Amino acid sequence: MRKSKLALVLLSVLMASCGNAQDAQKAPSEEELRKIVEPRLGEGVKVDSIKATPYGGLYEIRMGSDILYTDKTGTYVFNGHVFNLTTGVDLTRERIDEMTRVKFSDLPLDKALKTVKGDGSRVIAVFEDPNCGYCKQFRKTTLTEIDNVTVYTFLYNILREDSFTKSAGVWCAPDRNKAWDDWMLTGKQPPAAPASCKTPNQEIVALGRKIGVTGTPTIIFTDGSRLPGAVDTKTLEAKFAKLK
Numbered sequence: 591m592r593k594s595k596l597a598l599v600l601l602s603v604l605m606a607s608c609g610n611a612q613d614a615q616k617a618p619s620e621e622e623l624r625k626i627v628e629p630r631l632g633e634g635v636k637v638d639s640i641k642a643t644p645y646g647g648l649y650e651i652r653m654g655s656d657i658l659y660t661d662k663t664g665t666y667v668f669n670g671h672v673f674n675l676t677t678g679v680d681l682t683r684e685r686i687d688e689m690t691r692v693k694f695s696d697l698p699l700d701k702a703l704k705t706v707k708g709d710g711s712r713v714i715a716v717f718e719d720p721n722c723g724y725c726k727q728f729r730k731t732t733l734t735e736i737d738n739v740t741v742y743t744f745l746y747n748i749l750r751e752d753s754f755t756k757s758a759g760v761w762c763a764p765d766r767n768k769a770w771d772d773w774m775l776t777g778k779q780p781p782a783a784p785a786s787c788k789t790p791n792q793e794i795v796a797l798g799r800k801i802g803v804t805g806t807p808t809i810i811f812t813d814g815s816r817l818p819g820a821v822d823t824k825t826l827e828a829k830f831a832k833l834k
Contacts, residue, residue, distance in 0.1 A: 617662035623649060626664035645672055645681065655690050655802045657682055691814035692801045699742050701790035703766050708738035712830050715810040717746040717798055720756040720773060720780075722806040728820035729774045735823045743770065746798045746806055747791055754791050756780055762787035 618626065620640050628637040631651075639652045640660070648668070651658040659668040671682035697715055716733075718725040733741060745760065747753035756773065759780030763769035772778035783789070809817045809826070813833055817825070 618664075620649070623660070623662070623664050627651060627660055627667075630664065631667075643672075648672070650685070652689065655686060655804070657685060687815050690802050690816060692810060692816075694810065694812045694814055697742070697744075697810070698790070698793070698797065701793060702742035702744045703760075703770055705741045705743070705767055706739075707736070707741075710740040711738050712833075713740045713742070713812050715742040715744060717744045717794075717803045717806055717808045717810075718774075719746055719749045719753050719806045720760070721749045721753050724820040725807045726774050728807050729771075732821060732823045732826055736826060744794050744798070745770075745791065746794055746803060746808075748795070748798070748806065755783075757791055758783035758787070758789045761789045761791075 617623075620642065624637050624640040627640060628635060631637065635653065637651055637653055639650075641650050641652075642648075643650050643659070647662060648659040649662065651660055651667070659670075659672070660666060671680050673680055694713075694715070699715070702715065716728075718729075745757035747757050756779075759782055760766055760769045760773065762783035763781055769780045773780050805818055807818075807820060809821070811817075811829065811833060817829060821829075
């Protein structure tokens, strides 16, 4: 809550500033405000959009899947999350989830490893890098403990150059799931991929970039929402409960 309290303090300061000398100024249009803010954020920064929010006269600055806030003049910037103190809802988190939502049925599941546990009734896709320590932790704990789930694992090589080599060895192995588990759970090196074996490595990298997967592991649910990081079993179960 420390960061949340700091964010609220900064928000209060920003709103007070906006409510004094600048109230007399006419607010520019959203497009005009974008042209004001973008160069002030630094060379090479690309602002995708600026839109008015329903809270505190703030304007949302969207840059990819990141959100900042500014006042109506583009003089101040607020980097943090806005919370509804009545409901406790993280409004910024809701907006990020909305912006990053994907259509699950559009994912190329044939290019992922498929594991079914129990009745397999709950379905997720997970983007993992073979050199990702958090992915190994997630697989050793949460994915070992949870049941009645179908997991599609996309081998998303973003950490090291040899991630591609390891993923190719896994994809081209006679038993892909075993080769992946051997590496992620016990550190057993995947066999070398034959030169003739084709992998979806580059396609998965392009897919991840397209839908804004910036870290591993990233879990995507059937409603298109996502959870980043090595979440524990309790958190994953709570998310599944919400989907119902």
